[in-house]
Every structure is written in structure tokens, then in C-alpha cells.
Amino acid sequence: MPDAVVLGAGSWGTTFAKVLADGGARTVLWARRPEAAREIDESRRNTRYLPGITLPASLHATSDVRAALADASQVYLAVPSQQLRQLLREHGDAIAPDAPIVSLMKGVEADSRLRMSAVIEQELGIDPGRIAVVSGPNLALEIAQEHPTAAVVSSTSDETARAVAKRARNDYFHSFINHDVIGTEFGGVLKNLVALAIGVVDGVGYGENTKASIMTRGLAEVTDFAVAHGAERETMRGLAGLGDLIATCGSPLSRNFTAGRLLGMGYSRTDVIARMEQVAEGLASVDPVAQLAAAKGVRMPILEQVKLVLDGAMDPKDIAPHLTTDDEPIKE
Numbered sequence: 001m002p003d004a005v006v007l008g009a010g011s012w013g014t015t016f017a018k019v020l021a022d023g024g025a026r027t028v029l030w031a032r033r034p035e036a037a038r039e040i041d042e043s044r045r046n047t048r049y050l051p052g053i054t055l056p057a058s059l060h061a062t063s064d065v066r067a068a069l070a071d072a073s074q075v076y077l078a079v080p081s082q083q084l085r086q087l088l089r090e091h092g093d094a095i096a097p098d099a100p101i102v103s104l105m106k107g108v109e110a111d112s113r114l115r116m117s118a119v120i121e122q123e124l125g126i127d128p129g130r131i132a133v134v135s136g137p138n139l140a141l142e143i144a145q146e147h148p149t150a151a152v153v154s155s156t157s158d159e160t161a162r163a164v165a166k167r168a169r170n171d172y173f174h175s176f177i178n179h180d181v182i183g184t185e186f187g188g189v190l191k192n193l194v195a196l197a198i199g200v201v202d203g204v205g206y207g208e209n210t211k212a213s214i215m216t217r218g219l220a221e222v223t224d225f226a227v228a229h230g231a232e233r234e235t236m237r238g239l240a241g242l243g244d245l246i247a248t249c250g251s252p253l254s255r256n257f258t259a260g261r262l263l264g265m266g267y268s269r270t271d272v273i274a275r276m277e278q279v280a281e282g283l284a285s286v287d288p289v290a291q292l293a294a295a296k297g298v299r300m301p302i303l304e305q306v307k308l309v310l311d312g313a314m315d316p317k318d319i320a321p322h323l324t325t326d327d328e329p330i331k332e
């Protein structure tokens, strides 16, 4: 009986399965493609997503999702956010009745604008206390290379948060806990949008002042948005807020930063999507987050400008930490 199953064998699902297995958990990783499962199981490699990484011998992989789920005591989800609902609809009934369900994802569903924990709750009809989310400055390849890293596990249930945090830790990965699921999830979603903006200005050729201005104002924007939706302000200063913003905005390993960079270099939204080999969640989150902000009357100038650049309605070189139409000085 596995201690943990991870659904989704991309860069983060595979890395997180390694984190769990290296922490001593009997872990099964589900890959959609049989050849990917075979490569992980037999060669201890996932060359497409984690080049150069040898996976632990104790980690098992399969392409049979229902067999993977059978009797697993914890379930971790790491597929692209737009694919989660369908996966749960097809296979949610195979999840063991009391197993905590943990989202590792950082997106919102485009149609419903729901956070991933809300999609899980709605689709499986379960108590929110069974759901946890993991977030933080967690660039997959660095963790797969065992660079010391921290994350936060959030659940409305203290018992669930602690059970997951105890599993998801080892010599190089430490899990803290909190109970602010809204803030923890929105931190992960929204830093992707700031990372897109930072990528754009990097692609244009602007320097550190521009990036620091956008990151700092971006954090203010992210915090206003999250608090308006019920998050605790403190969470946005933690690993899932500021921590993830720093990691993602400063690293070429970030797919959102990379997508933004391509936009800044002049590629269109369609070209950028075609060139990305891994998911950049921010591209699908821009519109639903802009709609959620508008519904709460939250001003998000950086997000607005990213949306204009994506829509081809703004020249990337004009992106700034403020709206150029802001005539009156605004309090920081």
C-alpha cells in the first residue's frame, strides 16, 4: 500500500515524487504516457522534464491511474490546472475515502475562475479539511538537484496540514504549515503574472531598477487582490507570496518568466504558446484573475498591462510599474 501517489509526471510531479520518496515514503508516480512511466520505472530518468536527474530506486511509476490510486494514503495532484477537473471526473472515485488530497498546482480554472482546491472540493464533493495545497519558491529542477528549499503546506485542517508536511520533507526539502489556503493558492497563481511582466521587461532589455519596481509594486498588487478575496496579509509576506515571487521573477528556469521574455522580444501570444514546451500557468490565468479583480474593484495596473501586451494592444517597451494614464500621484 503506497504512502503517496503523485498524478502528473511533468517537471513538478516527478520532482515532488522524488521529494516524497527521498523522505522515506513509498511513492507511486502516474504518467499519462506509458513510455514515460517505463522510462521512470526502468531507467530512473525523466529525460524530457528533468534532464540529468537520477530518480530514487524506491520510486515506482505506472501509466495505470486507477492502480496508482488504489489504497494510496495521500494523493498529490500535479497536472496543468486546466486539466484537473476532467482527471478528477474520470478517476476521482478511485481515491481512497479518507486520503488527504494535495494540490501542487498554481493556476485557476479559466471558465469557473476557481482555485484548484475549490475545483477539488466541487468535483469530489469532499470536506475542505481533507484538501491541502503546497506552494513556495519551488523551481522544480533546483529541488531535483537537491538544493535546500522550503515550502508551505496549507489546509483548513491542522491535522491534514501536519500529515502532509510530515510526508513532504527530507534532507533538502522542508515543509512549513499554515491554514490560509486562499492566500497560499493565490500567492502561487499571482506571482506567475508578475513573472510574466518581469520577463517582458527583461525581453525588452530593461535593467534591475525596472524589475525591482515591478516586483515590489507587483507584491502590493498581489496582496491587495488576495486580501480582497479573503487571504491573510501575512501569507503574502511568506514563502507562498514574497518567497515565490523572488524565485520565479529572477530565474530563467521559470516558464512564466520565459514566456514573458518571448513576449518582450516581440513574439505574439500564439507564437509564445507554440514555443513553450512546458506549462506556463500565467498565460491561462491572466483573464480569469483580471475578471476576479474587477469583480472586487481591485486595481492591478501590472496585470492590466500584461493583459494588454498579451492581447497585442500594448508595445512591450511601454510596460511600467504604473499605468501611464495615472495623472495624480498615488500613495505607495
Ligand SMILES: NC(=O)C1=CN([C@@H]2O[C@H](COP(=O)(O)OP(=O)(O)OC[C@H]3O[C@@H](n4cnc5c(N)ncnc54)[C@H](O)[C@@H]3O)[C@@H](O)[C@H]2O)C=CC1
Pocket (backbone or CB within 6 Å): 008, 009, 010, 011, 012, 013, 032, 049, 078, 079, 080, 081, 083, 087, 104, 105, 106, 107, 138, 139, 140, 141, 277, 278, 279, 281
Ligand atoms: N515546474 C515547477 O517548477 C513547478 C510547477 N508547479 C505547478 O505544477 C503544475 C504542473 O506543472 P509542471 O509539472 O511544471 O508542468 P509540466 O509542463 O512540466 O508537466 C505537465 C505534465 O502534465 C501532463 N499532463 C498534461 N495534461 C494532462 C492530463 N490531461 N492528464 C494527465 N497528465 C497531463 C503532461 O504530460 C506533463 O507530464 C502547474 O500548475 C505548475 O504551476 C508548482 C511549483 C513548481
Ligand SMILES: O=C(CO)COP(=O)(O)O
Pocket (backbone or CB within 6 Å): 106, 136, 137, 138, 139, 140, 192, 195, 244, 247, 248, 253, 254, 255, 256, 257, 279, 280, 281
Ligand atoms: O512555481 C514555480 C516556482 O515556485 C515554477 O514557476 P514556473 O511555472 O514559472 O516555472
